[in-house]
Amino acid sequence: MDNEAPDWKFPFVDPATIKRAVVICHRNADADSYLSAYAISALLRSVSRGCEVDLATPEGMTVLTAKLAEKFPHRVTEVAAGTYDLYVAVDVGDAELLKGWKGVMQLGRGTRLLVDHHPLRDGSLYDRVVVDELATSAAEVVFGLFEASGVKPDRTTAQALLEAIMFDSSHLAIATGSGLRAVVKLLDLGAEIQEAKKDLRSEPDYGEVLAKLKGAQRLKIYKLGEWVMATTLVGSFQAHVARSLVFLGADVAAVGGETDGETRVSLRSTQRFAERTGIQLGTQVAEDVGKSNGGHGGGHATAASLTAAVGEEEAMKIIAKKLSELVGSMPSEID
Ligand SMILES: [Mn+2]
Structure with a gap:
């Protein structure tokens, strides 16, 4: 290998080597976890053309997430099938919340990344972590990866990121300056606040x-x-x-x-x-x-x-x- 390896942006390895990747949510995926994973998948497929991406939801997803997954569809798998060149855990906090996927990642040969806004307690599972504890949502961190990569999310991906940010920030009530700046940029990319509010409204659950x-x-x-x-x-x-x-x-x-x-x-x-x-x-x-x-x-x-x-x-x-x-x-x- 060349000693002067280029400084790869996300996913921090040569994208050409990634044929198969999986983006893993925390157990019972919430809106921030699922929509952040959805956007990471889009980013991956734009930096690594032809890359096949699975989205994993250990032990399923919440009722609201299932509704959002109809609007923002992605192939979803609960358990691992085959091997992956890249694992990206998103919004997980404690690695135990990856459930069976923690063991899959430990045994797998692929590169292991974490994209999160929870305080990092133990990073030993990962080859590289991107954690911003000041972010109110994982989606803000994901949007940062788009910006650092110079990739513009399309309108649907921008909408997904906006809805994730709004979900995790009590409809922006607890959003910080950096969260609000991300929101404004997403609006400029075509995302809509009213649409997000409507999508995040859930029917009362008995x-x-x-x-x-x-x-x-x-x-x-x-x-x-x-x-x-x-x-x-x-x-x-x-x-x-x-x-x-x-x-x-x-x-x-x-x-x-x-x-x-x-x-x-x-x-x-x-x-x-x-x-x-x-x-x-x-x-x-x-x-x-x-x-x-x-x-x-x-x-x-x-x-x-x-x-x-x-x-x-x-x-x-x-x-x-x-x-x-x-x-x-x-x-x-x-x-
Ligand atoms: Mn979150």
């Missing part, structure tokens, strides 16, 4: 409605110093229920449930709680509690989740204890 109302019925309220913590148990939709409890006024919410022989817990807090206490739910609570109880965990400052090998009641006690240690105040239950 199971989700019941989970939220049952979660409210079983609610426990605690005072942690000056903060209000809400906890509850539901069999599914833990993340939706946790978000609803914060919407109702809790400073921090923990929602657990036992599914498929493991306990899953979703954590949410307000921005105000994160800023005043300095508590990062992803690294300081979810990762710590998950790891020390036979599971995994991770996420962002105000939104995180974990799995644990202890019962749901026990998991909630451990989380309450962890949060009270971090806040520096014993929990007192309000009835």
Whole structure:
């Protein structure tokens, strides 16, 4: 090999060597993960003509993502078929969320990339990582790859990126300057905000409605110093229920449930709680509690989740204890 190898842009290897690639979402792909993967596939096929790209969704996708996948169609595979020259994991956070694809990537001969906006905890699976923790969506990072490559996304790809950014930024409410700049450029490329809002609207899901109302019925309220913590148990939709409890006024919410022989817990807090206490739910609570109880965990400052090998009641006690240690105040239950 020539010592003065050219400085390849994305995918950071000679594109001519890539005949077959796979872009992998996190388990139960959400809109940001799927649409970012959809756009990466378009970028790959434009820098490596004739390259065949699979899009992988380990354990399927959410209801909204399935609807978006009809508008932004791509060949999707849940499990690996054959070998790949390139693996691109997108929006995954913890590599465990790649499920069976983690092992496939470890054994595969292809180049392994990560494109993400979650804090990187362990990059050992990848040959190269492109992570921007300040981005509110993986799609912003993907758009950055288009710009660095000098490739203009077509109108459909620009629309997909806009919808992913809007999905992950609460319709731009929490978008940062760089996110908004990306949005303006996508609009210039033909993407439309109204169309995005319409596409991201989802029909109420009966199971989700019941989970939220049952979660409210079983609610426990605690005072942690000056903060209000809400906890509850539901069999599914833990993340939706946790978000609803914060919407109702809790400073921090923990929602657990036992599914498929493991306990899953979703954590949410307000921005105000994160800023005043300095508590990062992803690294300081979810990762710590998950790891020390036979599971995994991770996420962002105000939104995180974990799995644990202890019962749901026990998991909630451990989380309450962890949060009270971090806040520096014993929990007192309000009835
Ligand atoms: Mn995301």
